[in-house]
Amino acid sequence: EVQLLESGGDLVQPGGSLRLSCAASGFNFGSDAMIWVRQAPGKGLEWVSVISGDGYKTYHADSVMGRFTISRDSSKNTLSLQMNSLRVEDTAVYYCANDPNSAGHYWGQGTLVTVSS
Amino acid sequence: DVVMTQSPLSLPVTLGQPASISCRSSQSLLHSDGNTFLHWFQQRPGQSPRRLIYQVSKRDSGVPDRFSGSGSGTDFTLKISRVEAEDVGVYYCVQATDWPLTFGGGTKVEIK
Numbered sequence: 535e536v537q538l539l540e541s542g543g544d545l546v547q548p549g550g551s552l553r554l555s556c557a558a559s560g561f562n563f564g565s566d567a568m569i570w571v572r573q574a575p576g577k578g579l580e581w582v583s584v585i586s587g588d589g590y591k592t593y594h595a596d597s598v599m600g601r602f603t604i605s606r607d608s609s610k611n612t613l614s615l616q617m618n619s620l621r622v623e624d625t626a627v628y629y630c631a632n633d634p635n636s637a638g639h640y641w642g643q644g645t646l647v648t649v650s651s
Numbered sequence: 652d653v654v655m656t657q658s659p660l661s662l663p664v665t666l667g668q669p670a671s672i673s674c675r676s677s678q679s680l681l682h683s684d685g686n687t688f689l690h691w692f693q694q695r696p697g698q699s700p701r702r703l704i705y706q707v708s709k710r711d712s713g714v715p716d717r718f719s720g721s722g723s724g725t726d727f728t729l730k731i732s733r734v735e736a737e738d739v740g741v742y743y744c745v746q747a748t749d750w751p752l753t754f755g756g757g758t759k760v761e762i763k
Binding site: 569571578579580581584593595629634635637638639641642643644 | 688690692694699700701702705706711712741743745747750751752753754755756757
């Protein structure tokens with residue numbers, strides 16, 4: 535059974551930092567690109583970051599570039615998102631998922647990040 | 652960035668009746684490799700999104716055959732042949748032909 539389990543979401547003050555993790559199992563994690571997608575309360579889906587299967591290529595949305603860093607540890611089947619200089623507008627549920635172009639596509643249950651003073 | 656425009660925003664449907672959602676992209680989604688990376692997602696209330704249709708018209712495993720996708724270039728459609736109660740939720744089209752990945756704004760399907 536495929537599982538993606540996010541963790542690390544919390545309440546943090548503006549300007550603060552947080553690190554999200556996504557533990558993957560049940561599929562060939564090392565071969566798939568992985569993405570983070572977020573959903574602000576009551577809003578639609580917004581892609582945040584992507585990392586290639588080998589971890590060498592990363593790409594971030596303009597809204598988070600320079601503040602967020604995606605990384606992966608294929609030895610531990612773990613995807614991470616380091617979030618710095620957090621803003622109120624970063625408040626959202628953050629989901630990890632594998633490559634949407636893959637034949638099998640999976641999402642986690644999400645983790646809530648709240649940025650507020 | 653590729654802009655994805657969905658319509659309608661809200662779609663009240665009678666149980667057992669068909670439903671159709673339109674998605675238009677600001678540029679062709681035909682990739683140089685010949686594939687079109689246009690997918691449809693369903694998000695039921697309180698749940699994570701799940702992919703229903705990938706590459707325009709291929710159904711994901713476990714997706715009922717009442718869901719179908721069609722289209723090409725910049726115009727795409729998701730159809731539900733007979734809406735059931737479990738189909739309530741928000742549907743998103745997403746393009747993955749050209750990065751960054753971009754989503755449509757969503758269509759909320761509800762039962763009349």
